[in-house]
Amino acid sequence: MNKARAQEILASCGADVARWPADEQVMLAGLLVDDADLQAARDAACAVDALLDAWLVQSDAAAAEIGGAQAMAARLAQQLPPQVAPSGVSSRRWWLAGMAVAGSMAAALIAVVSLQPPSIGSNRVLADATPPATVRQVAQADADAFVWTTVFTTTEEEERLI
Amino acid sequence: MLKVMTAPHSETDMPALMGQVMDGDRRAFDALVRQLHGPGITVAFRVLGDRAEAEDAVQTALLKLWTQARLFDAARGSVQGWFRRLLVNCCIDRKRLLKPVAALDEAADVADGADLPDALAEQAHRAQAVNAAVAGLNPRQRAAIALFYGEGASMAEIADMLETTPKAVEGLLARARTVLAGQLVELQG
DSSP states (O other): OOHHHHHHHHHHHOSOGGGSOGGGHHHHHHHHHHOHHHHHHHHHHHHHHHHHHHHHHHHHHHHHTTOOHHHHHHHHHHSOOOOOOOOSSOHHHHHHHHHHHHHHHHHHHHHHHHTSOOOGGGHHHHHHHOOOHHHHHHHHHHHHHHHHHHHHSOOHHHHHHO | OHHHHHOTTOGGGHHHHHHHHHTTOHHHHHHHHHHHHHHHHHHHHHHHOOHHHHHHHHHHHHHHHHHTGGGOOGGGOOHHHHHHHHHHHHHHHHHHHSOOSOOGGGHHHHOOOTTSOHHHHHHHHHHHHHHHHHHTSOHHHHHHHIIIIISOOOHHHHHHHHTSOHHHHHHHHHHHHHHHHHHHHHHHO
């Protein structure tokens, strides 16, 4: 607690100790004893407190005259709209589902890019390293199967969401 | 036990009533309306400063309580607290659409004390001036003042209702009090 904080409290909460934050009451009261500036701030706050007290008394008296709970209950009973059902899927779930779909698409893209044939400039190296036709067919089938499972097989999290 | 039997819809029953309202029980809602109406009118009148507007705001908030009942979460607070939050936000929305009831410099014209004894005339004049001073606050400042001074709500509770931080509520209150202090000087001058 310093002087600036004490002034903040007086400016927002007023001069009544009971309205000050509970954990700062004792320290603020202590600072007030010897500080003329704070005492002046408290006196100014007292005047505003008095204005607010007068306003509260007036507004409460006026509000007490309104009454009409029974009439309002009857009025509301005639116009009650249907209740809003809580949403089955929360926004958090939608977010998770969106992330799962985006993740799957990214994985599929990576898989497709990684299975692209090498560029023309590397044909010679490719020819040297080219396996026999049957091996190529098996490898292609494996690659197709990988793409298929990557793109069309749901993850465990997607299964849960579905 | 006796209390429950003699007052089946006492304030302690509010969570139970709310549970029934969540199931669409109109009679429970009726009982809840009777309990929340009075305190609601007091808060709404403090924020709005107008009888008809206060009644409309309470009615709107009660309708929201009914339609959104299934969104109520007892773990996050009391029924009264939730209703007060709905109400304060209804009041702020309405207050933004309203103009101040009377400006401070018009207060003397509003308070016509010609037929009253001096003391009463002075009192009436002061009452109007005080109302005009508070009416000069913006909706959020007025709501903060009404909740802090009128309801005894903490900074944290007000922050929750106004969807802001306790520090921001301190700022709202301080600015409101500065405006009121300025009005007070005019009033006394």
